[in-house]
Amino acid sequence: MNKARQNPLNTAAMHGALILYTLIALFPVFVIIINSFKTRRAIFREPLALPDAESFSLIGYQTVMKQGDFFLYFQNSLIVTVVSLAFVLLFGAMAAFALSEYRFKGNMIMGLYLALGIMIPIRIGTVAILEMMVATGLVNTLWALILVYTAQGLPLAVFILSEFMRQVSDDLKNAGRVDGLSEYTIFFRLVLPLVRPAMATVAVFNMIPIWNDLWFPLILAPAEETKTLTLGSQVFIGQFVTDWNAVLSALSMAILPVLVLYVIFSRQLIRGITSGAVK
Amino acid sequence: MQTRRIRWHIAVFLAPAVLVYTAVMIFPLFNTLRLALFTEVDQTRVYVGLQNFRTLFFDPIWSEQFWNALGNNFWFFLVHMLVQNPIGVALAAILSHPRLRFAALYRSAIFIPTILSFVIVGFAWKLILSPLWGIAPSMLDAVGLKSLFAPWLGKEEYALTTLALVSVWQFVGIPMMLIYAALLSIPEEILEAGEIDGITGASAFWKIKLPLILPSIGIISILTFVGNFNAFDLIYVSQGALAGPDFSTDILGTFMYRTFFGFQLQLGDPHMGSAIAGAMFAIILVGVCIYLFGIQTRMRRYQL
Numbered sequence: 001m002n003k004a005r006q007n008p009l010n011t012a013a014m015h016g017a018l019i020l021y022t023l024i025a026l027f028p029v030f031v032i033i034i035n036s037f038k039t040r041r042a043i044f045r046e047p048l049a050l051p052d053a054e055s056f057s058l059i060g061y062q063t064v065m066k067q068g069d070f071f072l073y074f075q076n077s078l079i080v081t082v083v084s085l086a087f088v089l090l091f092g093a094m095a096a097f098a099l100s101e102y103r104f105k106g107n108m109i110m111g112l113y114l115a116l117g118i119m120i121p122i123r124i125g126t127v128a129i130l131e132m133m134v135a136t137g138l139v140n141t142l143w144a145l146i147l148v149y150t151a152q153g154l155p156l157a158v159f160i161l162s163e164f165m166r167q168v169s170d171d172l173k174n175a176g177r178v179d180g181l182s183e184y185t186i187f188f189r190l191v192l193p194l195v196r197p198a199m200a201t202v203a204v205f206n207m208i209p210i211w212n213d214l215w216f217p218l219i220l221a222p223a224e225e226t227k228t229l230t231l232g233s234q235v236f237i238g239q240f241v242t243d244w245n246a247v248l249s250a251l252s253m254a255i256l257p258v259l260v261l262y263v264i265f266s267r268q269l270i271r272g273i274t275s276g277a278v279k
Numbered sequence: 280m281q282t283r284r285i286r287w288h289i290a291v292f293l294a295p296a297v298l299v300y301t302a303v304m305i306f307p308l309f310n311t312l313r314l315a316l317f318t319e320v321d322q323t324r325v326y327v328g329l330q331n332f333r334t335l336f337f338d339p340i341w342s343e344q345f346w347n348a349l350g351n352n353f354w355f356f357l358v359h360m361l362v363q364n365p366i367g368v369a370l371a372a373i374l375s376h377p378r379l380r381f382a383a384l385y386r387s388a389i390f391i392p393t394i395l396s397f398v399i400v401g402f403a404w405k406l407i408l409s410p411l412w413g414i415a416p417s418m419l420d421a422v423g424l425k426s427l428f429a430p431w432l433g434k435e436e437y438a439l440t441t442l443a444l445v446s447v448w449q450f451v452g453i454p455m456m457l458i459y460a461a462l463l464s465i466p467e468e469i470l471e472a473g474e475i476d477g478i479t480g481a482s483a484f485w486k487i488k489l490p491l492i493l494p495s496i497g498i499i500s501i502l503t504f505v506g507n508f509n510a511f512d513l514i515y516v517s518q519g520a521l522a523g524p525d526f527s528t529d530i531l532g533t534f535m536y537r538t539f540f541g542f543q544l545q546l547g548d549p550h551m552g553s554a555i556a557g558a559m560f561a562i563i564l565v566g567v568c569i570y571l572f573g574i575q576t577r578m579r580r581y582q583l
Contacts, residue, residue: 010480011379014373014376014379015381017369017370017373018370018373018374018381018385018389019385021366021370021385021389022385022388022389024448025388025389025391025392025448025451026388026391028392028400028403028404028407029391029392029395029403031403031407031414032399032403032406043412044412044413047412047413047414047417048414048417087295087299090295091295091296091299092296094291094292094293094295094296095292095293095295095296095297097292098289098292098293099293102286102289104286104289110293110297114296114297114300116305117300117304117305119501119505119563119567120308120560120563120564120567121505121509121563122303122304122308123509123511123532124308124311124509124556124559124560124563125304125307125308125310125311125556126307126311126535126539126552126556127307127311127314127539127549127552127553127556128306128307128308128310128311128314128553129303129307130549131310131314131549132303132307132310147299147303148303150299150303151299151300151302151303151304152304154296154299154300154304155300158296182288183288184288184291187292208393208394211396212394212395212396212397212398213512214396214397214398214511214512214515214516215511215512215536218515219536219540230396230397230398233396233398233399234398234516237398237402244406244412247402247406248406251399251402251403254396254398254399255395255399258394258395258396259391259394261394262391262394266387266390269390270383270386270387270390270456
């Protein structure tokens, strides 16, 4: 490192550009959240002012609480996301272990077969998925969503996890075999704990698209009792479109859980992306 | 010699993933393509061969909508390629600068829109751009550009570009992160060697770093392509299934949804919907193949 690449004017310009873009990125979120705490008049009169004693109001949140079943929606989203992630991780890790550990006929083809889904979006098959869910009676159940998201997440999970599993030392596994451990014990006791960081990466990658998806909840589970938070807020906002307090509050409430998750997992997420897990 | 026994544990390890993946992803995918060859007459399914595709491409009522959606989709993709990816590369280039302070903070903040759902993004921008609320006009007024304001989402000629830019705003974090990772993996020695030859600053970026991150730019392009050609949510949230005004924001995703699920007065037609899905599948497949065989294999890779 030397001084040729450091010069104060340059540094100021770089910070200027980054601050400008950060403002662009955060401004809409900021405007929505501050206005959700204001009275209707204040929202329209001074949209950019922070709520003060005079303009502060929780009327929007009261409407949301009264009218929408947001706790149920939140619970549905949470169940779908957590269970899908668990399946993606467990099944993905098992398949990745089989592909990376054993040599068998068709290993290569099986790997390619599972990798197909990385590039082809599952939405293309929606018509037949809906038909299948109707035929099996799974439509309007959370299981329909869980199955779809599990299938959607598996290809990339298998791909990333098998890359990592190849790095687990053979000596360790063979030592386990000498000690008479079964292949299952080797997988669950020795290998899984060692690839935990990769599992976390896969989990974080899958979490956001599952939580935010609108397409499949809209088509497979639009019933009131199975609405996810994303679909629930979309429908709610569509109905209350003229009640700006309610709309802004509903948006803020939808932002909050994602933002909290992001603050908790952002380091993991950024490390996952920058470690080159998706090459 | 050892007798080969069947190693059941391999099958046990593979079975759950392969079963779920095959049953919920691969099988429906092919079943959808198969359904595109049928139609419904008097509530029974009749095989009609490629008739649905003929209707889709040549019947004036359908083909006009299809080509409109396809054209819009290409414009949507083009805006992403021309705006999102260059901004992402530029941000990553700045962020990867050694000894830049607060880099982690900027990075996390700029990534925030990417984690928000389309519902939030779509409505938030709809409110901000709304002439009723007046945030956008009053901000333009502050910089003396009020005359530029128009109800962008309500005008046929601007709506699609506006939505594409909203989507760019949302997803710029992804190219930024991937390019950032690629830039960090360039060894310091290469840059120092360049410096000795007098290549610094901007020319170091154009002459040394950019050629080295081209493979990552290729990956981002194909990810953008696949993402854009099955996009749906943002348009649906902000303009509804009719993709107004007057279908000017209609893309393949919304077209397929309307066709197969039905809306207002039109009944849903799963077979025409499957035909549209088949067309989307073909487009994505062509894109992926161009990338895999045309671009990726020809791209020069440097051993770092």
